[in-house]
Amino acid sequence: MVDEPDAPPPHDTNDAPRPARRRSRTAAPAEGGSEKVAPVKKASAKKASPRKSGARKASKAPPRAGTWALRAAKAIGLAAAGLVVVFVALTMIFAVVRPPTTPYMLAESVRQGGVRHTWVPMDRIAPAMALSAVAAEDANFCRHWGLDLDAIRTAIDSRLGGASTISQQVVKNVFLWHGRNWARKSLEAVMTPVVELFWSKRRILEVYLNVAEFDTGVFGVEAAAQHYFGRSAADLTNRQAALLAAILPNPKERSPVDPSAFVNRRANAIADGAATIRGTARASCFM
Template sequence: MAKPTISFTWADARRLFWKLCLVLFLTSVLWVLVYRWIDPPVTLHMLSKRSEPSPKTEKVEVIQYRFVELEDMSQQLPLAAIAAEDQLFITHSGFDFKAIKQAFQRNLSSKKTYGGSTISQQVAKNVFLWHGRSYLRKAVEMYFTFLIELLWGKERIMEVYLNIAEMGDHVFGVHAASQYFFKTTPDKLGRQQAALLAAVLPNPIKYSVKNPSGYTLRRRRNIVRNMNRLGGSDYIKKWMQ
């Protein structure tokens, strides 16, 4: 008895491909929508940090992380983040193309890698993606950046950013950082403290809040100047109205 033949044509392959794309698209939109109202319990970056030893103690430490609402933070914290990381955060649509172009040009002629990522891009990377450098990961990062800008809005993006940013070795977010470094809560942080936390954001393992280097202190002074130039707390109040 002859066995039935199974035919699989290019038309079938195309239909399967587009069905897979649709499933991935709907899944990603649902994932982003869920985090619009539900706080991320953990991020991929936290999980990767949990699985590796701390470079300072040579043993795995407990991840310190607790989500707090933006309204329960000192307004100095979002102000310091904007002043340090992304001064066009309120007005751009998720991308600072001028900064991206400048970083690309500097990387062509330098062994050191420069980034041009906005706060929105950093949130997309840290919440939804793995860390690494590849064109594929960057493309997916841009896709998720577009989604969170569209579905979350600026206040939610800033809220998530301040909660999931690594501010010390195994210390994530302003609640854990406030308690660990200053023995207080995020709503009680002053301008200098907020600026110091923002000063270590580029590399919280290399730069220390507890024992700030001369470079970190100079960076804090520059951030404080930028905070004043932006308009101080009034800048945040007007944005959040």
């Protein structure tokens, strides 16, 4: 029997050299080793959250119509509040200080290059003039709080103009503008009770007699007395006072020195009315 050569031993795959493995950064160090492994750094950049990015985009969008309307309403409200404050402040000041001018007087001064106007206190105005003005323009002056509701109802029922009290005319002359329109009349109706609250009836009549127009460019009873009769307001006679009251509220088309038949009749009625209310409750608030 022939002996066969010895076969080589089978190849042990476990003995073959293996490539070195890359040590993981997170792998634990060998026992007893001092090697320190740096922690894995996370990305520092943070992505914007969809909510924040959407909010930024929304902020760049133009405001809606409702936003503009709300802003406009707030602006109008602030402006109105400011005007109310100014009006109340002026009303309180003019209760003791004479108004330097009026919007209408200022406009006429610019248009004509000047006006005639001299302020006089109530005690330098003839009592007949005060009585005649009340008899002509507002017989219930001492009985109402600025608005004569009975006269307003009568004017509405008869579809005639007028029915403005002396207090309303003062508000129109001192604070507002002339002209027939509902905007002015509405403001006048709201503002008149405020003036009545801060001013006495005597003060209201005093201001009225000093700012009323008696001819083109002639304002106030002192300038009117000098212009028509060559005397001061303190020296007016009963007839002269009645004639001056008779040309109101249309002095540019009426004359107290060359009175028409209408002005004469009106002056006679005013003189009778002034005599009637003298010494009664209708004159107690200003005499």
